[in-house]
Amino acid sequence: MKPRLSIGLIGHGFMGRAHSHALHDLEFFFDPGVAVVRKTLCGIGDDVAGTAARYGWQGWTNSWEEVIADPEIDAVSICTPGDAHREIAVAAAQAGKHVLCEKPLANSLAEALDMYEAARSAAVKHVVNFNYRKLPAVALARRFLQQGRLGEVRFFRATYFQDWALSPDVPFLWRFDKAKAGAGSMADNGSHIIDLARWLVGEFAEVAGTAEITVKERRSVEDGAIRPVTTDDTAAFLARFENGAIGLFATNRTSAGHKNALVFEVTGARGALVFDLERLNELQVYFYDEAPERQGFRTIMVTDPSHPYISRWWPPGHVIGWEHGFVHQYYEFVKAIAEDATPSPTFYDGMKAQAVLEAIETAWRGKRWAPVPDTEA
Numbered sequence: 308m309k310p311r312l313s314i315g316l317i318g319h320g321f322m323g324r325a326h327s328h329a330l331h332d333l334e335f336f337f338d339p340g341v342a343v344v345r346k347t348l349c350g351i352g353d354d355v356a357g358t359a360a361r362y363g364w365q366g367w368t369n370s371w372e373e374v375i376a377d378p379e380i381d382a383v384s385i386c387t388p389g390d391a392h393r394e395i396a397v398a399a400a401q402a403g404k405h406v407l408c409e410k411p412l413a414n415s416l417a418e419a420l421d422m423y424e425a426a427r428s429a430a431v432k433h434v435v436n437f438n439y440r441k442l443p444a445v446a447l448a449r450r451f452l453q454q455g456r457l458g459e460v461r462f463f464r465a466t467y468f469q470d471w472a473l474s475p476d477v478p479f480l481w482r483f484d485k486a487k488a489g490a491g492s493m494a495d496n497g498s499h500i501i502d503l504a505r506w507l508v509g510e511f512a513e514v515a516g517t518a519e520i521t522v523k524e525r526r527s528v529e530d531g532a533i534r535p536v537t538t539d540d541t542a543a544f545l546a547r548f549e550n551g552a553i554g555l556f557a558t559n560r561t562s563a564g565h566k567n568a569l570v571f572e573v574t575g576a577r578g579a580l581v582f583d584l585e586r587l588n589e590l591q592v593y594f595y596d597e598a599p600e601r602q603g604f605r606t607i608m609v610t611d612p613s614h615p616y617i618s619r620w621w622p623p624g625h626v627i628g629w630e631h632g633f634v635h636q637y638y639e640f641v642k643a644i645a646e647d648a649t650p651s652p653t654f655y656d657g658m659k660a661q662a663v664l665e666a667i668e669t670a671w672r673g674k675r676w677a678p679v680p681d682t683e684a
């Protein structure tokens with residue numbers, strides 16, 4: 308019989324659902340080397356007990372401290388708003404639990420550094436859920452870059468647009484509160500594209516950016532009061548990478564017509580590639596070394612067993628979806644625990660993205676270029 312690995316999941320909202328689903332599907336398609344037990348779902352607010360039963364958890368609680376104190380729980384997933392990430396992650400690591408935490412890792416660089424240090428010194432496995440790394444088409448982009456198919460990377464552009472906050476009638480949520488969320492669209496959506504840039508291009512050196520709160524106040528559903536919005540809904544920045552490449556980034560939650568539009572393009576000396584999350588089974592590629600009569604962008608349908616992760620799913624052309632990235636992330640997290648290996652991306656990556664976010668805010672407030680803080684010292 309396989310050894311068991313018991314998980315406690317903190318947060319029963321949107322991400323609590325996506326993570327529960329990933330854990331439900333994990334062993335149907337993958338063999339992570341252990342039998343995963345969905346032991347406790349923790350949350351505050353509506354119907355935690357009913358949600359836990361529906362998502363297949365053995366038990367539930369309103370107290371994250373109870374999850375950490377449970378000696379039978381081996382690993383903890385954190386799916387709360389950002390203001391609770393640091394306290395829960397540090398306590399979990401200190402209790403010897405492996406930790407998977409949602410992005411952005413923290414609400415500030417100082418918090419992210421604490422979390423990375425706590426996980427590292429406790430020698431537990433740690434992962435930040437930058438789930439887009441785990442989509443086959445994005446992993447294929449990385450494979451081409453590592454193979455040198457694009458030559459030296461010279462330019463990267465990424466935009467992440469949504470329109471869920473376009474209407475001023477959208478009520479005041481934790482995402483509009485800097486104390487809860489740390490920052491706005493640039494932290495929420497931007498942390499994903501910053502991570503992809505680091506993964507595909509390299510470390511950031513300096514940034515210059517700006518941001519705006521276009522809908523300045525919203526009504527609270529709790530008490531009907533009008534509250535000031537303290538996080539940006541629109542942001543943009545320019546970047547220079549340590550390797551000399553230039554980057555162009557924008558995020559927007561009020562971008563009419565865009566539902567979950569994460570798009571990036573990597574331009575190298577010998578080719579280019581383009582990914583669009585709303586067509587996530589595809590990767591557009593252009594290879595300059597092809598014969599001129601055949602040159603041009605073409606679309607690879609990333610559903611072949613030779614493509615990353617796909618051999619565990621369906622025959623070619625039988626497409627997968629957004630949620631599959633979460634299954635892949637859990638597979639790698641759990642397998643790393645089972646094999647005592649290092650999963651990715653880790654709290655180190657979460658902390659490095661936070662350093663870039665901090666530099667963007669410094670640049671925006673000071674109306675200047677800002678170096679990305681040195682976190683290696």
Ligand SMILES: NC(=O)c1ccc[n+]([C@@H]2O[C@H](COP(=O)([O-])OP(=O)(O)OC[C@H]3O[C@@H](n4cnc5c(N)ncnc54)[C@H](O)[C@@H]3O)[C@@H](O)[C@H]2O)c1
Nearest residue numbers: 318319320321322323350351371386387388389409410411
């Ligand atoms: N990786 C992704 O694609 C992705 C997408 C959306 C959100 N996120 C991240 O996931 C996290 C959660 O976002 P969400 O959209 O699921 O939020 P949500 O509002 O839907 O859910 C948050 C949940 O946190 C729980 N919670 C809050 N405070 C708590 C506490 N003190 N103790 C126990 N539980 C508590 C509640 O159960 C609540 O249901 C955030 O960090 C967010 O940035 C990631």
